[in-house]
Amino acid sequence: MEKARLRIGPSPNLICWARALPRRECGASVYESQEQILAGHWVFIPAREEIPVTFQIGIVASDGVILASDKCGSYTVRKDPGTRGDSITRKIEISPDVPYVAHCSAGQTEITDAIMRGFIELHQQSAVRPCPPDMVESLLSKSACAVWEKMYGSMAQNNPPVTHQRSGILLAYRGNLFHMSFDLFPSVKPIENKKAEGDAVNAALFFLERYWKIVERQDCNERTVKRLLPLAAHCILMAHVLNPDGVKGLEIAVCTREQCKRIDDLRELEEFSSQLDSEIAKRLGCT
Numbered sequence: 001m002e003k004a005r006l007r008i009g010p011s012p013n014l015i016c017w018a019r020a021l022p023r024r025e026c027g028a029s030v031y032e033s034q035e036q037i038l039a040g041h042w043v044f045i046p047a048r049e050e051i052p053v054t055f056q057i058g059i060v061a062s063d064g065v066i067l068a069s070d071k072c073g074s075y076t077v078r079k080d081p082g083t084r085g086d087s088i089t090r091k092i093e094i095s096p097d098v099p100y101v102a103h104c105s106a107g108q109t110e111i112t113d114a115i116m117r118g119f120i121e122l123h124q125q126s127a128v129r130p131c132p133p134d135m136v137e138s139l140l141s142k143s144a145c146a147v148w149e150k151m152y153g154s155m156a157q158n159n160p161p162v163t164h165q166r167s168g169i170l171l172a173y174r175g176n177l178f179h180m181s182f183d184l185f186p187s188v189k190p191i192e193n194k195k196a197e198g199d200a201v202n203a204a205l206f207f208l209e210r211y212w213k214i215v216e217r218q219d220c221n222e223r224t225v226k227r228l229l230p231l232a233a234h235c236i237l238m239a240h241v242l243n244p245d246g247v248k249g250l251e252i253a254v255c256t257r258e259q260c261k262r263i264d265d266l267r268e269l270e271e272f273s274s275q276l277d278s279e280i281a282k283r284l285g286c287t
Contacts, residue, residue: 052199052201052202053106053198053199053246053247054070054072054073054091054247055069055070055196055197055198055202055204055239055246055247056069056070056105056106056170056197056198057069057170057196057232057235058172058177058179058191058195058197059194059228060176060177060192060194061223061224061225061227061228062222062224063225064225064254064255064256065172065177065254065255066225066228066229066232066252066255067092067102067103067170067172067254068232068233068236068252069091069092069198069251069252070236070239070247070248070249070250070251071088071090071091071248071249071250071251072087072088072089072247072248073089073091088249090251091105092104092251092252092253092262093116094260094262095120095260097124098120098124099258099260100130100174100255100258101123101171101172101173101255101260102171102172102255103116103169103172104170105167105170105197106167106168106197106198107166107182108164108167111164111167111182112169112182114147115140115143115144115147115169115182115186116143116169116171118144118146118147119139119140119171122139122142122143123136123139126139130174133173133176133190136171137178137188140171140178140180140188141188144180144182144187147182147186148182148186151164155185162184167182168182168197168198169182169197172253172260173255174256174257174258175256176190177192177195178190178191179195193212194208194212196235198247199239199243199246199247202239202243202247203242204235204236204239204241204242205235207231215231225254230269230272232252233250233266233269233270233272234272234277236250237250237273238273238277250270251266252269
């Protein structure tokens with residue numbers, strides 16, 4: 001059978017889309033070299049084993065930050081490097097050293113873990129604690145750049161042979177939200193409203209984008225954690241429906257200026273999401 005292939009250019013965004021595209025198509029389990037990708041050569045569309053894993057969102061409310069994630073992790077089977085397995089694991093980590101810091105990540109765990117370790121170390125060494133938002137952004141960027149340079153050398157190089165999988169972190173710090181993208185180069189941005197990470201082509205993003213337009217028209221004081229929790233939970237649970245192999249489970253933490261706390265009982269949110277999904281299907285004549 002002819003292997004499906006996709007022509008892409010040097011844009012890092014296009015590289016990401018090429019890796020995440022038709023996950024149910026047949027394809028190759030390996031890529032051409034990064035140099036060829038950057039030059040716009042042919043690359044194979046991923047095989048089924050390359051399905052996007054995990055779906056996470058961060059939402060900035062008036063009284064805190066919501067981090068919501070699935071709980072699906074992946075690993076490579078040692079006896080068969082071309083095969084990937086999955087497991088259910090905790091994705092949202094609350095720092096034991098800094099109670100108002102929590103994060104969730106997607107991509108290569110060894111990369112994101114190293115970045116967060118570096119961030120916590122820099123934070124603990126800082127003369128100003130808690131840190132203002134611009135300092136948090138700077139410390140996270142400094143840690144990400146240090147990890148990148150440890151892997152590839154000076155960032156002053158032009159088009160280094162980058163070989164890592166794109167990774168990302170959603171960081172909640174005292175009611176503020178930050179996004180770190182570790183792609184061809186690391187970048188950090190403060191997030192003022194909402195941000196998704198993980199399965200970039202999952203259509204569950206529709207719910208976040210569609211209903212946030214309504215949220216934005218509300219008074220800021222009405223955008224509370226309590227009112228936005230159902231939206232966060234529904235996005236993650238619908239992402240599972242659309243990508244059951246790569247998105248599984250639900251985990252939510254709420255981060256305020258004082259602390260980050262995990263929500264242990266999610267049954268009410270799960271029941272609400274299921275009922276809402278059934279009601280939509282009924283009204284659309286799909287049942």
